[in-house]
Each structure stands twice: as structure tokens, then as C-alpha cells.
Amino acid sequence: MIKVDIISGFLGAGKTTFIKKLIKEIYLDEQIVLIENEFGEIGIDGTFMHDSGIEITEINSGCICCSLVDDFETSLVEVIEKYHPDRIIIEPSGVGKLSDVIKAVNEVNSDELSLDNHMTVIDAKKCRLYTKNFGEFFNNQIKYASLIILSRTEDITEFQLNECIKIIKEHNNKANIITTTWNQLTQETLVAAFDHSDNLRNQLFNELDICPECGHNHNHEHHHNHKCKHEHHHADEIFTSWSKQTPKKYTKIQLETILKKLSENSNYGNILRAKGYVDSFENNWLYFDLVPGEYEIRIGKANFTGQICIIGEKLDEQKLNNLFDEVA
Numbered sequence: 001m002i003k004v005d006i007i008s009g010f011l012g013a014g015k016t017t018f019i020k021k022l023i024k025e026i027y028l029d030e031q032i033v034l035i036e037n038e039f040g041e042i043g044i045d046g047t048f049m050h051d052s053g054i055e056i057t058e059i060n061s062g063c064i065c066c067s068l069v070d071d072f073e074t075s076l077v078e079v080i081e082k083y084h085p086d087r088i089i090i091e092p093s094g095v096g097k098l099s100d101v102i103k104a105v106n107e108v109n110s111d112e113l114s115l116d117n118h119m120t121v122i123d124a125k126k127c128r129l130y131t132k133n134f135g136e137f138f139n140n141q142i143k144y145a146s147l148i149i150l151s152r153t154e155d156i157t158e159f160q161l162n163e164c165i166k167i168i169k170e171h172n173n174k175a176n177i178i179t180t181t182w183n184q185l186t187q188e189t190l191v192a193a194f195d196h197s198d199n200l201r202n203q204l205f206n207e208l209d210i211c212p213e214c215g216h217n218h219n220h221e222h223h224h225n226h227k228c229k230h231e232h233h234h235a236d237e238i239f240t241s242w243s244k245q246t247p248k249k250y251t252k253i254q255l256e257t258i259l260k261k262l263s264e265n266s267n268y269g270n271i272l273r274a275k276g277y278v279d280s281f282e283n284n285w286l287y288f289d290l291v292p293g294e295y296e297i298r299i300g301k302a303n304f305t306g307q308i309c310i311i312g313e314k315l316d317e318q319k320l321n322n323l324f325d326e327v328a
């Protein structure tokens, strides 16, 4: 049997960072293939992970649970035939619904796959904001998780942490919630959290009554019709992405000025995530990550060209293009 893990979580929650930790500390003896589904057109994460020798299959420009469901099945079957790994880790796009991804995995026509952990990474700092603004996606990722991992707990007050846990428990009061900051999470503590989630998963599955049409859990016929009509949005009805490939060089200060504007200014649309890498005037490239209110620039290896990817709501493509092109 090939085990399948799904690691969901909203845009920028820390999925990729957590997967790296899992591979290094929990799955170190297993042969792993990672299937990444990016909502944007460019697979940015792939380049980071390749260095650790993990096979990566990327499915970009849409969502494996709606527009790319056939591509997803094809990729899974290809991965099984080509690599016969011990485990396949699926990283859905941040705007995917976990119930849809579980459903897509269950529908793949193969006796070799068995769904193992389906966990969700939640940015503890943004829990309240995201449940309010993007609840349809965010709450679904909470509800269907067998294990929940909080990120950025080092940056929040006890009050914020309790509030975040309260929100999570409103949607899922069974899953273990990992609240420890990631640099303190040891192999033993992770294993303990996973063991508990093993028991829970079976329980959760019995309770999952997933609608065959829309992938949602509905217990009553009446609710069923209502919810399918009014609540089931596809990610691309709400979120948009803008990508650009560019050979342009930036100084660190120039890139910082751009990211600062993106994180503080609503002129460009509601920016929820930006990431990519660009050439610099030094002998290295600048890799960047942005979520609302914070950004990070790291030094990295050259790539074949620079790539920028932005995801948000109502993005102003012209203004974004000018921002990256007309650098002072």
C-alpha cells in the first residue's frame, strides 16, 4: 500500500515549511513523492524542495479539486507507476477545500492508495481574519483535518492563541492541535501527535458524509440542496493570481521597497500571498515570501529566469506590472 498524506492550509500558512520538517524528522526512512498544486501559474516551491532529493510533481494554474481534477488523477497514477513510493504527500493549493481533496484522492481508481494523515496548517496570527473573510475555504480546511498544526505561535499573545483554538474547536473539536512553536517541536512530540491522529482519523471518516456532487458534508437532504447552491464556490471565482517571468535585476533595497508597498497598500488589490525569486546585482538571487503584514527576503541560487507570483482578490495587474518594472 502507498500511503497518502494531504497537507492543507490557507495561503502562506506554512505548508511547505512543515512538509520539509516532516520529511526530515518523521518520514526519513520512507521514499516520498510530493505532489504540489499551486493556484498560481508558476510552481515556486518546487525549486526549494528539489535540493532535498524528493521527487516533485507539480500541477499548476488551478485547483486539483475542481478544474484540474483529471490532471490530478493522471498525476497520481503516473507517480504510482513510475516511482512506487512508500508515501505520496499532497500539498493542495492554499485555496483548496480539504473535503474536495479527500474526495479527489478517494476517487482515484487504484487499489494501491490508502489515505493516511490529512492535516491542516493554520497561521495562528491570521486565524480570526481568515475565518471571517474566507470562511468557506478556511473553515472547511479545519473541519476535515485529522491533525491541526499552528504556525507562528511564537509571535502571538496567550489571548490570541486561545481565541484561535476556540475558532478551531467550533469547527472541529476532535483533532489534536499542535500549538508548540516549530523550533521546539521534536521528533518524539510530532510522533505522539501523529499517533493520536491515527485513532481519530477512523472516527472522523465514519462521520464524514461527503456529498458526491460537491464534496461537502451534508447530513440532511434539505441542507444539501441549499448549501450546494449557495456556498460552493470554486477558488477561481474568488481568488486570482498574477505571475511574471523576468530577467530584471533588483537590489535588496529595491525588492524590499516593493514588498513593503505590497504588504501595506491596498492599491494593488487585496494581496494574500506573494512569492518568487529574482536576479540581483550581487552574485546571488533574491528569494521572497510575503503574507499580509509580513515579508521575508532570502539569498538563494540562480534559476533560469526570475519568477514572481501573486495571489489575492481583485488584483490590479497593470499596477502590479508597473510596480515590478518601474523600479527607481
Ligand SMILES: Nc1nc2c(ncn2[C@@H]2O[C@H](COP(=O)(O)OP(=O)(O)OP(=O)(O)O)[C@@H](O)[C@H]2O)c(=O)[nH]1
Residues within 6 Å of the ligand: 009, 010, 011, 012, 013, 014, 015, 016, 017, 018, 045, 093, 094, 150, 151, 152, 153, 182, 273, 275, 289, 290, 291, 296
Ligand atoms: N515566523 C514564522 N514564520 C513561518 C512559520 N511557518 C511558516 N513561516 C513563513 O511563512 C512563509 C510561508 O511559508 P510556506 O511554508 O511557504 O507556506 P505555504 O503554506 O506553503 O504557502 P503557499 O505557497 O501559499 O501554499 C515563509 O516565509 C515561511 O518562512 C512559523 O511558524 N513562524
